[in-house]
Amino acid sequence: MSKPTEQAILDELRTQFQQELLEAKVTRDRRIFIEVSPRAYKPVMDYIVRTMGFTHLSTMTGLDSTEGFEIMPHLSRGGAVLTVKVRVARDNPMVETITDLIPGATLYEREIHDLVGVVFRGHPNLERLILYEGWPEGVHPLRKEYKAVQPEPLRRV
Amino acid sequence: MAFSTFEVPVGPQHPALKEPENFTFTVDGEHVVGVKLRIGYNHRGIEKAAESRTYIQNLYLMERICGICSVAHTTTYAQNVEYALGKEIPRRAEYYRVIIYELNRIHSHLLWLGVAGHEIGFDTLFMYVWRDRERVMDILEMLTGNRVTYAINTIGGVRRDITPEMADKVRKSMDLVEQRVTYYKKAAAAEPTLLTRVKGVGILRTEDARRLCAVGPTTRASGVKFDVRAEDPYAAYDEVPFNLVSYDLCDVLSRILVRVDETLESARIVKYCLDHMPSGPVRVKLPRTVPPGESVSRTEAPRGEVIHYLRANGTDKPERYKVRSPTLGNLPSVCEMLTSKGDYVVRIADIPIALASIDPCFSCTDRAAHFVDPSRGKEWSWTFEQIRKYARKD
Numbered sequence: 001m002s003k004p005t006e007q008a009i010l011d012e013l014r015t016q017f018q019q020e021l022l023e024a025k026v027t028r029d030r031r032i033f034i035e036v037s038p039r040a041y042k043p044v045m046d047y048i049v050r051t052m053g054f055t056h057l058s059t060m061t062g063l064d065s066t067e068g069f070e071i072m073p074h075l076s077r078g079g080a081v082l083t084v085k086v087r088v089a090r091d092n093p094m095v096e097t098i099t100d101l102i103p104g105a106t107l108y109e110r111e112i113h114d115l116v117g118v119v120f121r122g123h124p125n126l127e128r129l130i131l132y133e134g135w136p137e138g139v140h141p142l143r144k145e146y147k148a149v150q151p152e153p154l155r156r157v
Numbered sequence: 158m159a160f161s162t163f164e165v166p167v168g169p170q171h172p173a174l175k176e177p178e179n180f181t182f183t184v185d186g187e188h189v190v191g192v193k194l195r196i197g198y199n200h201r202g203i204e205k206a207a208e209s210r211t212y213i214q215n216l217y218l219m220e221r222i223c224g225i226c227s228v229a230h231t232t233t234y235a236q237n238v239e240y241a242l243g244k245e246i247p248r249r250a251e252y253y254r255v256i257i258y259e260l261n262r263i264h265s266h267l268l269w270l271g272v273a274g275h276e277i278g279f280d281t282l283f284m285y286v287w288r289d290r291e292r293v294m295d296i297l298e299m300l301t302g303n304r305v306t307y308a309i310n311t312i313g314g315v316r317r318d319i320t321p322e323m324a325d326k327v328r329k330s331m332d333l334v335e336q337r338v339t340y341y342k343k344a345a346a347a348e349p350t351l352l353t354r355v356k357g358v359g360i361l362r363t364e365d366a367r368r369l370c371a372v373g374p375t376t377r378a379s380g381v382k383f384d385v386r387a388e389d390p391y392a393a394y395d396e397v398p399f400n401l402v403s404y405d406l407c408d409v410l411s412r413i414l415v416r417v418d419e420t421l422e423s424a425r426i427v428k429y430c431l432d433h434m435p436s437g438p439v440r441v442k443l444p445r446t447v448p449p450g451e452s453v454s455r456t457e458a459p460r461g462e463v464i465h466y467l468r469a470n471g472t473d474k475p476e477r478y479k480v481r482s483p484t485l486g487n488l489p490s491v492c493e494m495l496t497s498k499g500d501y502v503v504r505i506a507d508i509p510i511a512l513a514s515i516d517p518c519f520s521c522t523d524r525a526a527h528f529v530d531p532s533r534g535k536e537w538s539w540t541f542e543q544i545r546k547y548a549r550k551d
Contacts, residue, residue: 057370058464059481079388081453104370130197141205
């Protein structure tokens with residue numbers, strides 16, 4: 001896929017969603033990144049999946065940016081990877097599920113729910129997936145306040 | 158009828174592979190009607206650990222995500238950092254990455270073929286295939302110095318070069334692999350013991366493979382032509398000719414055929430790369446800090462698409478590093494395969510081979526030494542020394 005195609009994808013999204021599209025860039029061949037406002041997240045995803053044909057969800061990244069959280073589904077179509085970013089407030093980390101659009105998102109959303117602590121509204125089953133049953137509620141390892149165990153520094157003996 | 162069903166827990170000791178995960182099967186007599194899954198037994202917190210390590214240190218951390226496709230993760234990682242830096246690496250290094258990547262695929266597919274034979278009680282196949290796999294392991298040891306964690310990739314290229322003598326040895330071994338695998342293919346297609354155990358078992362229909370976003374040989378065996386090497390070429394794949402292998406039988410047999418054909422393709426790719434490798438350096442020095450930004454890198458591991466996401470903050474450590482290994486992408490599909498519906502019946506005896514047919518790797522799927530005492534609602538961390546002391550206590 002060449003540059004014009006990536007540009008065409010961006011143009012189509014810009015005309016469709018205008019100011020709801022907060023950021024849009026092409027970083028290299030076949031790599032497109034966009035950011036959408038939280039209320040436009042579901043309609044944008046619907047359009048991207050059902051109309052534009054980005055039907056393969058590679059994965060979803062959850063990220064703690066200290067001010068809030070970012071949820072990023074990475075979708076692909078014919079080699080092009082489209083990353084959609086949506087920001088979620090820290091005090092009420094909640095976002096719409098996309099499992100109804102892409103059933104393949106089920107485990108990825110559960111993983112983020114476990115490790116970052118974002119709730120996906122409408123998810124069929126948000127049970128624990130990775131952390132074990134006895135893990136304390138409200139502790140999410142991928143949040144920045146959670147400190148991982150540091151290995152001991154090497155020393156000469 | 159709900160009252161006639163029964164729940165059978167399988168795992169955390171895996172029935173097919175020596176890795177832990179847990180499935181709860183709902184069975185109605187001999188038929189499997191529902192499946193619930195539980196993973197995380199191998200979660201090592203690698204994504205979190207990556208945030209406190211430098212880009213160079215992370216290379217060795219990524220190597221250890223998976224013992225079978227270690228090179229898949231380092232290639233994806235090194236590439237991702239190179240993308241974020243906006244730098245190209247020497248062409249020779251890209252060819253060398255393809256060679257190691259494909260040798261890795263051959264050893265992984267042969268390993269799987271042996272395990273699949275073992276799961277259906279065909280241990281002769283297991284013995285033969287694993288003997289041939291040893292040849293590939295020897296080649297990898299010769300090229301990289303290691304049998305498992307190759308440590309060949311680095312940010313900016315590869316760490317060793319290949320000599321003409323080594324290339325000759327690799328060519329000879331590839332001829333042997335081709336000859337042996339062709340024989341297995343012929344033998345398997347005519348072996349009734351094998352066919353009756355795998356034909357029509359573990360069905361994943363094409364639309365389900367698409368809907369559940371399956372990856373790798375699992376999706377290609379369901380007739381979906383999805384291969385990162387072909388549609389999103391990385392390293393030297395844009396110059397290397399190869400056939401995208403796909404079958405549409407949608408069952409375990411189909412997955413065996415895809416992997417057998419891919420092994421043959423890989424042997425050819427390795428030989429092509431040896432013949433067409435340009436001369437020149439194999440690495441360039443790249444900066445140790447990455448400017449702020451984000452990048453996504455994908456490769457096609459033996460088990461399917463690997464995707465890594467990097468958020469850089471301008472320091473020598475990543476802000477966030479996300480890893481998705483192919484097995485996690487295939488788990489919804491395996492649950493689909495293991496559920497009877499309509500005329501399609503899954504029997505308890507089919508569970509091991511159907512599970513094994515996606516070639517699951519739970520080490521990479523689960524990615525803290527953190528301790529939690531649920532009875533007291535307490536959590537704490539220990540250093541290695543403290544754990545050792547605790548272990549010595551009577």
